[in-house]
Amino acid sequence: MTDLARETLVLNMGPHHPSTHGVLRLILELEGEVILRTEPVIGYLHTGFEKEMETRTYHQNIVFPPRIEYLATMIEEHAYVLAVEKLLGVRAPARAETLRIILGELSRIASHLVWLGTSAVDVNVTSMLMYCFNDREHVMDILEMVSGQRMMHGYMRVGGLQWDVPPGFTERVRAFAGDLPGRLDEYERLLTDNLIWRERTEGIAVLSYDDALRYGCTGPIARGSGVNYDVRRAFPYGGYEAYDFDVPLGTRGDSFDRYTVRMEEMRQSRRIILQALDRLAEGPVMVEDRKVALPPRAELVRSMEAVIHQFKLVSEGFHPPAGEVYSAVESPRGEKGYYLVSDGSNQPVRARVRSPSFNNLQALPVMIYRNMVSDVVVAIASIDIVLGDVDR
Amino acid sequence: MIASAAEALARDLAGLAEAEERFRDEVTLLIPRPRLLDALARAREAGFSVLTDLTAVDRLPQQPRFEVVYLVTNYGAPARLRLKVRVEAEDAVVPSAGPVYPGADWLEREVFDMFGIRFSGHPGLTRILMPDDWEGHPLRKDFPLVEEPVHFVGHTPKVPSAIIPKTRRTPPTPP
Numbered sequence: 104m105t106d107l108a109r110e111t112l113v114l115n116m117g118p119h120h121p122s123t124h125g126v127l128r129l130i131l132e133l134e135g136e137v138i139l140r141t142e143p144v145i146g147y148l149h150t151g152f153e154k155e156m157e158t159r160t161y162h163q164n165i166v167f168p169p170r171i172e173y174l175a176t177m178i179e180e181h182a183y184v185l186a187v188e189k190l191l192g193v194r195a196p197a198r199a200e201t202l203r204i205i206l207g208e209l210s211r212i213a214s215h216l217v218w219l220g221t222s223a224v225d226v227n228v229t230s231m232l233m234y235c236f237n238d239r240e241h242v243m244d245i246l247e248m249v250s251g252q253r254m255m256h257g258y259m260r261v262g263g264l265q266w267d268v269p270p271g272f273t274e275r276v277r278a279f280a281g282d283l284p285g286r287l288d289e290y291e292r293l294l295t296d297n298l299i300w301r302e303r304t305e306g307i308a309v310l311s312y313d314d315a316l317r318y319g320c321t322g323p324i325a326r327g328s329g330v331n332y333d334v335r336r337a338f339p340y341g342g343y344e345a346y347d348f349d350v351p352l353g354t355r356g357d358s359f360d361r362y363t364v365r366m367e368e369m370r371q372s373r374r375i376i377l378q379a380l381d382r383l384a385e386g387p388v389m390v391e392d393r394k395v396a397l398p399p400r401a402e403l404v405r406s407m408e409a410v411i412h413q414f415k416l417v418s419e420g421f422h423p424p425a426g427e428v429y430s431a432v433e434s435p436r437g438e439k440g441y442y443l444v445s446d447g448s449n450q451p452v453r454a455r456v457r458s459p460s461f462n463n464l465q466a467l468p469v470m471i472y473r474n475m476v477s478d479v480v481v482a483i484a485s486i487d488i489v490l491g492d493v494d495r
Numbered sequence: 496m497i498a499s500a501a502e503a504l505a506r507d508l509a510g511l512a513e514a515e516e517r518f519r520d521e522v523t524l525l526i527p528r529p530r531l532l533d534a535l536a537r538a539r540e541a542g543f544s545v546l547t548d549l550t551a552v553d554r555l556p557q558q559p560r561f562e563v564v565y566l567v568t569n570y571g572a573p574a575r576l577r578l579k580v581r582v583e584a585e586d587a588v589v590p591s592a593g594p595v596y597p598g599a600d601w602l603e604r605e606v607f608d609m610f611g612i613r614f615s616g617h618p619g620l621t622r623i624l625m626p627d628d629w630e631g632h633p634l635r636k637d638f639p640l641v642e643e644p645v646h647f648v649g650h651t652p653k654v655p656s657a658i659i660p661k662t663r664r665t666p667p668t669p670p
Binding site for chain 1 (some may be wrong): 518519521523530533544545546547548550552553554564566570573574576596598600601602605609622623624625626633634638640659661662
């Protein structure tokens with residue numbers, strides 16, 4: 104006779120499940136409602152970005168990063184162009200760097216707002232989604248104003264930016280930054296003191312400090328567990344060394360700590376934006392080097408040299424020296440890195456995307472071990488998963 | 496500027512490494528396969544407690560064909576160091592880094608899936624991104640990138656790489 108008390112149930116969750124924030128499938132082994140074993144099955148969104156990037160020129164590849172991870176699009180573009188710039192040995196002009204930081208931090212706020220709205224929906228605070236998407240829409244408007252696109256901008260260039268920001272940009276950003284603290288306070292009043300929210304997140308999906316290191320977790324998940332690592336602070340890139348901001352840390356590593364870390368990060372992003380707006384000085388937004396940057400339109404009708412450079416850059420692209428670089432940025436999900444290998448040709452031999460979501464998701468089985476089935480939803484939401492980034 | 500912790504570890508591992516490369520302030524050590532786990536364990540002891548990335552490069556037509564790349568990070572110091580192992584296509588097996596860095600599990604599955612490099616000692620080396628019944632390893636250089644056939648008359652799909660061909664800069668000849 105089988106011992107019913109010891110029998111386990113295998114439950115399939117996903118891939119089409121509204122709370123998995125994409126197409127993620129989990130195979131859960133349950134004892135009653137308690138999870139004993141989790142096996143995430145991924146790859147449903149695998150599109151072969153790395154292979155595609157290896158068959159196109161460095162410049163053509165700029166379109167891929169925002170499609171890999173579609174919530175913090177400007178940060179993704181920043182990550183890629185920084186890696187190519189490192190390979191080439193060029194540095195964008197000061198104005199371009201400051202604008203990249205402003206746009207990147209706006210993207211971070213937008214991404215965290217999506218996380219806040221969707222994870223609140225997962226525990227049935229449905230009104231949060233509308234509030235957060237309303238605020239995110241202001242960021243989307245600013246990004247559209249700058250680049251012409253809401254999401255897939257293609258605005259950053261190797262060596263700078265496509266064009267300068269339009270008039271009225273700083274006023275729009277300042278207005279948004281002025282509104283933000285009040286809105287965040289309101290959201291925190293709604294959630295932090297909310298009994299249901301606290302009961303659903305406190306002590307749920309705990310990730311210990313050691314496990315965060317063992318599984319290579321980065322971003323708010325690692326910082327929620329007390330790992331003091333922020334790429335902007337540890338390996339400053341693109342001018343971040345000159346900015347003053349705090350890295351919020353959690354102590355218990357539970358879902359609630361990740362929530363407080365992200366809320367504080369939005370405030371810190373606003374702080375960085377305000378500092379950057381004060382420093383934003385006039386100047387070029389593209390490097391002068393004609394081997395990297397397209398010549399301005401006005402030069403094309405006057406200079407044969409400019410026409411040749413234009414033709415060579417468009418038809419063939421630039422040739423970085425042979426070598427390999429790894430360059431990472433702090434995305435809202437953690438360390439987003441590009442590992443590029445060049446053989447001196449106009450296309451990368453290897454373009455590797457080090458995605459934070461992939462490593463963070465790997466820690467999910469540890470986080471939800473011996474939790475309840477209903478907490479899986481909270482755990483996935485607190486990882487802030489982007490399946491496009493996991494599967495690439 | 497190369498971080499001092501990376502310099503210290505590079506010096507410490509110099510006895511294990513075959514070669515050392517420096518490019519754009521990054522240190523890369525080429526480690527022979529039998530000494531890989533030893534080198535990783537020493538990196539971990541030296542404070543490089545996180546395996547940030549594990550990937551591979553197909554160097555076709557160069558030999559040995561594959562290169563498995565480990566990127567370890569020291570959060571405290573902050574420093575990064577890259578370790579590489581080269582393996583032949585006929586003998587593409589590398590010891591699994593799982594015992595030293597548990598986070599290598601999925602990353603090794605991805606390398607197996609994309610390049611067909613096996614990791615000895617890995618507890619469950621199966622495909623992770625591609626479907627289980629997929630044939631071939633997509634990121635190998637001899638795996639063609641083709642578009643799916645489109646059922647339109649008169650449409651000849653073009654392989655993306657054919658639009659802008661790969662060019663190599665020829666070094667200037669001395670006068």
